[in-house]
Amino acid sequence: MPNSATDDQTVSPDPNAPNSGPLETESRMIRIFDTTLRDGEQSPGASMNLAEKLEVAQALADLGVDIIEAGFPIASPGDFEAVKQIAQTVRGSTICGLARCSDKDIDAAWEAVKYAPSARIHVFLATSAIHREFKLRMSTDEIVERAVAGVRRAASYCDDVEFSPEDGCRTEHDFLCRVVEAAIDAGATTINVPDTVGYTTPNEIFERFSMLRQRVPNIDKAVLSTHCHNDLGMAVANSLAAVAAGAGQIECTINGIGERAGNAGLEEVVMAMKTRRDFFRCDTRIVTKRLVPTSRLVSKTTGIHVQRNKAIVGRNAFAHESGIHQDGMLKERSTYEIMSPEDVGFAKTDLVLGKHSGRAALADRAKTLGFTLTSEQLQAVFEQFKILADKKKEIYDGDIIALVQHQISDNMKQEWSLVDYEVTSGTNREPMVRLTLKNGDEEHTEQVEQGDGPIDAAFWAVEKITGISLICKDFSVRSATLGRDAIGEVNLEVEHKGRSYRGVGVSTDSVESTILAMLNAINRIIGEPKKQ
């Protein structure tokens, strides 16, 4: 049994201890620590460019997140620059940088976050027997020594220091207590006990956090924090169980993205505590009406779609299909609805716009859907809206969301753009694509007759004109709304020189969406700073 960590006695929670969760009558504030830009960005294919990270960080601050983990500054110059610029510009949240317990890491984290009015350094070191033996090859004494040195160095730079014993939920109780106590003595103000591999269960984490609160003598000098991965689908339940046992901070991500199966979803932990306030007796600073817009922004920026039935922010989260449910809803909403869709940021009605709708109506609808556009963005979206309205009589919220998101996430230089294309294909015949692209003022045209279908032929044509070769790793097309005239959104993941890039394209014509998605990926490749 490689994972056994319950070698010491377990302790049941003391109902009279301060902040012991559901047994209390007073409510307490839970800090929301968002790690979308760090752990979330570690999701395969989710990497974001600098402009996108800044946009997401601002959205997290607007959402009311207490602490934004903006990145891992030592990881790359690009990561460093992103954390630094977020610290320089985003206000209203503490900005945190991650570091291993090494001088270089901690110095880089401080150099990046020091510009923020409220900055935090988060140092981590693995503590479980498996990690000590096979990864670090260090003894328990060496681990304690390294953790203390790391926390001390971080504390020499700033007052707000978080320490994470990595794989803490599989660490022997006695040793975990020892490391935690030493880290707090060295200056840690938050102790985060991560379930790094998503292995624990609600009862087990409840006992672990209760045990720490009872056995670590200086535990009251730090905020206890939970950071759960979702490998067994229990990240949200485990986070809430840790809160019930006295944790005062939850680490989570928008849409639950993160390493492997992801982290606890921010929207889920927040709405669980809000909807079941009677049980948890906890509050957060989160502006819940911003949950859906923030979820859409992160989904767009990372290219990771939110499944339809995802709790809180999924498209079907408030859709009632069965006749019995609809009947109940019409008589009394609370029969089948425990939260209101407006409370999490879904717009009240799916208003229909059309070709006679003006710029003001479009801006108003976009605002209701959670997007505040600059006049330039509005102009660009309006132009696309008019083109779409010529093709499609009724324009729904889903169409507008697709157009707006495409526009606002497309804030990089457009080196290559589409002028026009023509395609012929059919059963038992080679496809033909004739494509014209623009680069600056110059137009380039190529005709190719190769590939196993029009999409493959479009790839060949784009590669031929731009001179950039791409390996297609993932391709998906989905409709933004219902109906056969709906906008088709193509999401691409391509590889170029060993690196992964995303591309998104929207159009009512799926070959055109594919070409636009390819150009989007190519513009990312060209626009990427060399040092990254």
Ligand code: KIV
């Ligand atoms: O999952 C984990 O253990 C982490 C740490 C760096 C906190 O992400």
Ligand code: ZN
């Ligand atoms: Zn993690």
